[in-house]
Amino acid sequence: MxxxxxxxxxxxxxxxxxxxxxxxxxxxxxxxxxxxxxxxxxxxxxxxxxxxxxxxxxxxxxxxxxxxxxxxxxxxxxxxxxxxxxxxxxxxxxxxxxxxxxxxxxxxxxxxxxxxxxxxxxxxxxxxxxxxxxxxxxxxxxxxxxxxxxxxxxxxxxxxxxxxxxxxxxxxxxxxxxxxxxxxxxxxxxxxxxxxxxxxxxxxxWAIPEQVGGVKASLLEDDELLDLVWNHHPRRDHGLRKDFLEKELTTSRPRFLRAYGGIDSDDSASETVIDELQWGRARTREQIPETALVGLGVGVDQDGVDASITAAWRRPDGVALTEQIAHRPGTRWVAPAVEQLVAAHHPVAVAINHVGPGRNVADELTTHGVELLKLGMGDWGSACIRFKSGVEEQPISVSHDGHPDLEDSMRHAGLRETKTGLTMWAKTSEVTVTVLESTTAAVWAADHPGDVEPVKPVFRIF
CATH class of the missing domain: 3.40.50.300 (P-loop containing nucleotide triphosphate hydrolases)
Structure with missing residues (x-):
């Protein structure tokens, strides 16, 4: 019917x-x-x-x-x-x-x-x-x-x-x-x-076989993979164009395999930096109340590839909620975006890892009149370990919104130990861990609103 x-x-x-x-x-x-x-x-x-x-x-x-x-x-x-x-x-x-x-x-x-x-x-x-x-x-x-x-x-x-x-x-x-x-x-x-x-x-x-002649589908040459997907797609000869699939393949092979080949993407490491089961338990759909006094965290990739802003709020029962706000390439967009958020939600604490490229973004934020929690090596190491512990402990004291960018960050993050014994987030692949860093900083900001450094007036010579 x-x-x-x-x-x-x-x-x-x-x-x-x-x-x-x-x-x-x-x-x-x-x-x-x-x-x-x-x-x-x-x-x-x-x-x-x-x-x-x-x-x-x-x-x-x-x-x-x-x-x-x-x-x-x-x-x-x-x-x-x-x-x-x-x-x-x-x-x-x-x-x-x-x-x-x-x-x-x-x-x-x-x-x-x-x-x-x-x-x-x-x-x-x-x-x-x-x-x-x-x-x-x-x-x-x-x-x-x-x-x-x-x-x-x-x-x-x-x-x-x-x-x-x-x-x-x-x-x-x-x-x-x-x-x-x-x-x-x-x-x-x-x-x-x-x-x-x-x-x-x-x-x-409907999906392509994971192996063809003993070779993983993901390792086939482009023309072989294209033919394989074309031959297994349910709309072949019913309006789907092969040149469309070819264009999709040239854009991103992993996405092509998942979207059109029916192969799940393998975006998980063999061992994640945060316990996988606890990470799943810490995922929540609960949102931060609109009237809550939040902390903002800014994350900056160590190579300046991208930057991220996250909000956090700790509930009366002691569990922190986090929500992803923005994640974009580059860093120049951060200061104006944070300035607008602070103006709309004042008072709000803003935390940033004050090491490497983060120092430059912190200077731009200060120029925009944003009061900051500048986390040096010691505080940043403490923030990373506290975030990891908050997710892994039972009951949890840190939850997250399961944003795809945060999930990617966590699954490609590692822990780097400094010569002084501090432990902090580090990249283990080409995937940045910026969103994990901004989320970590946001929880720290939510817990330390009184530690904000006042903005010093810009020195001018007249």
């Missing part, structure tokens, strides 16, 4: 891979319930997953009874973007007269006026849809979520499906070492395919 809706309502002919997913995934048992309540669609970028989602929503909500479809992605904003893509396609189609879009601050819905069926976005957080009873759940970009998020989100619909049969469609491209839910779904799905129970979990996956 979804394929017919796509064809007759939206004027879109389903791709063969979409038709296969729908033929299998929407199979109905003799009692009228779906054979599969959990469906995994792991497909490369540019496969056409958006139209699949649109067809599923139209089928679920366009029937004769009141139904509910919900969708989420990496965060609330991404969930709304996903919802808007699907809702707009439905509203612009011949179904438009049957639906009514409602868009307001923090509340969006597409409602079918005849049956009162609804399609809603929801933020991926606890209790987001606990008062609802969805018939269809769509989780997009599954690679973003860890196992903790899986537990939280599944608790919103798995109990509902036990008494009101529905389906959860989990869609994603390949992931990273942090993609706990994706890895779990892939393993669970492959086991289901091997067992072939005919119900429960339906698993669809």
């Amino acid at each position: 979804v394929a017919r809706i796509m064809r007759t309502v939206f004027g879109v002919e389903p791709y063969p891979w979409q038709q296969h997913c729908l033929n299998v995934g929407l199979e109905v048992l003799p009692d009228g319930t779906f054979a599969y309540d959990e469906l995994h669609v792991l497909a490369p970028r540019r496969s056409g997953k958006t139209w699949l989602k649109t067809g599923l929503v139209a089928r679920t909500c366009g029937g004769d009874r009141t139904s509910l479809a919900v969708a989420t992605a990496q965060n609330g904003d991404k969930a709304v973007t996903l919802w808007r893509q699907v809702a707009d396609q439905i509203a612009r189609s011949p179904l438009g007269p049957q639906v009514k879009e409602k868009i307001s601050n923090t509340h969006e819905e597409l409602r079918w006026t005849k049956t009162d069926s609804r399609f809603l976005p929801f933020a991926p957080k606890e209790d987001a849809i606990h008062s609802e009873e969805p018939d269809l759940v769509i989780v997009d970009e599954l690679w973003w979520f860890d196992l903790a998020a899986k537990t939280v989100l599944e608790d919103a619909w798995v109990p509902v499906f036990s008494v009101r049969p529905g389906q959860a469609w989990l869609l994603s491209a390949a992931g990273t070492s942090r993609s706990g839910w994706l890895k779990d779904a892939r393993e669970k799905g492959r086991e289901a395919v091997a067992a072939d129970p005919g119900r429960g979990v339906a698993h669809f996956e």
